Amino acid sequence: MPVLPRAILFDLDDTLIRAYAQPDEAWTRLLQMFADPLGAHDAASIEGVRRAIMDEARAFWSEAKTAAKWRLDIPGARRLSVRRGLARFGRPDDALADRIADAFTELRRQEYRLYPDAHATVDALRDAGVKLALVTNGAGATQRDKIKRFDLAHRFDHIQIEGEFGQGKPEPAVYRHALETLGVAASDAWMVGDNYEWEVVAPQKLGLCGIWYDPLGMGIPAHATARPSRIIRRLGELVE
Template sequence: MQTSSNAALPPAILFDLDDTLITAPLHPRAAWQQAIETLPDRPDPFDALAAAVAIHEAARWFWSDPVRHREGRMDIRRARLGIVDRGLRHLGISDAALTERLSDHFTVRRTEETALYPDAVDTLLGLAERGVRLGLITNGSAEAQRAKIVRFDLARHFVHIQIEGELGVGKPEEQAYAHALARLGTTAAETWIVGDNIDWEVVVPQRLGFHAIWRDPVGNGLPAGTTAKPDRIITRLAELLED
């Protein structure tokens, strides 16, 4: 499904951060396999593919629950340690030292791989030049998310930056969107929101009156079984500047 819009740009746009403006290109399962294969002093024999599959499945289980998700994103290291431990135990491996080394190694590699989407900065600059007030609204811990914003020099593009760990509330809590709108000085009806999470950037925002744009960078289309209907779907951020 691909929809388009010829409407004029709005007074304000709220952007998500992870997998919207920045991303790590490797699929998580492939990233885990590479991390295992490059882990110093990896136990031998150790089936990297089987371990990657088990850890990936453990991660899918962990992040599928909203309560675990909120707790985990506020302490990503603790969450990742639990995920690795669960995955390795599924293979009959119980080794706290290995779990810690692998989890931290994965984090270092994943951080190094993370980058801005190629058209992110030009799109933000183009929108600002057209008079659009830009906001950033991201979930996660203050330390982790602020570090990304600093690393990619993103603060200069936004009139408001909102991090769950700093504010104390995050998406999909209605208070989070209301706070962002108050800072932007616009109403939901005057504001677009752009992001990759169906619930956080489409379902709840639409209920609140936003124009919801779903970011689908891979071009796979909406997840099977979803009833959500984004107002627009984009694969490239630069599409926001196109009529």
């Protein structure tokens, strides 16, 4: 077992479970099912709708205040982005947009998967005496569903969900509260996750080590100023 800290804070989505990664492929697949109502009968048309929706979604989530509010209602946010996407594509139809958005929400929910080494890694860390917290943004009910479905609750000493706690990453209070609950100083803790801002930049400002999880090998974002303490491509690397 390598040298480990006294506590590790784990992110949930796209860290322990694969939730939203690689949306392009999922959108293409979903939109093909709506080819008739969309009037999009060839690959280029489907690609046009997909681009319009994803461009609108990117614009939507790039605004920090909007994002902080709407990540507590992802299905609602998705409806808005798809409505705007269809309008941009020249096929405005809010009812159809809502059906497509809801179908995508359900498709992604069905396709959530635990990363294969998630349970084994978390359990090995626990057995090694590391205190563990799950620190996740999003709505209470949505995140609790995932925690139950993937048998995570009993594996953590503390579970902190934005919708229940009242604040989300990257607010400093989020990390501080988790550390206080575990009774561990920031200098004795790691934050592990896939979101560069939330799991590297913000926690490192508070003195935690930011361990960036990069399973797809995307590399450090071009605009990044902070450097993670470490980059891992598999969770299992934490205990090797």
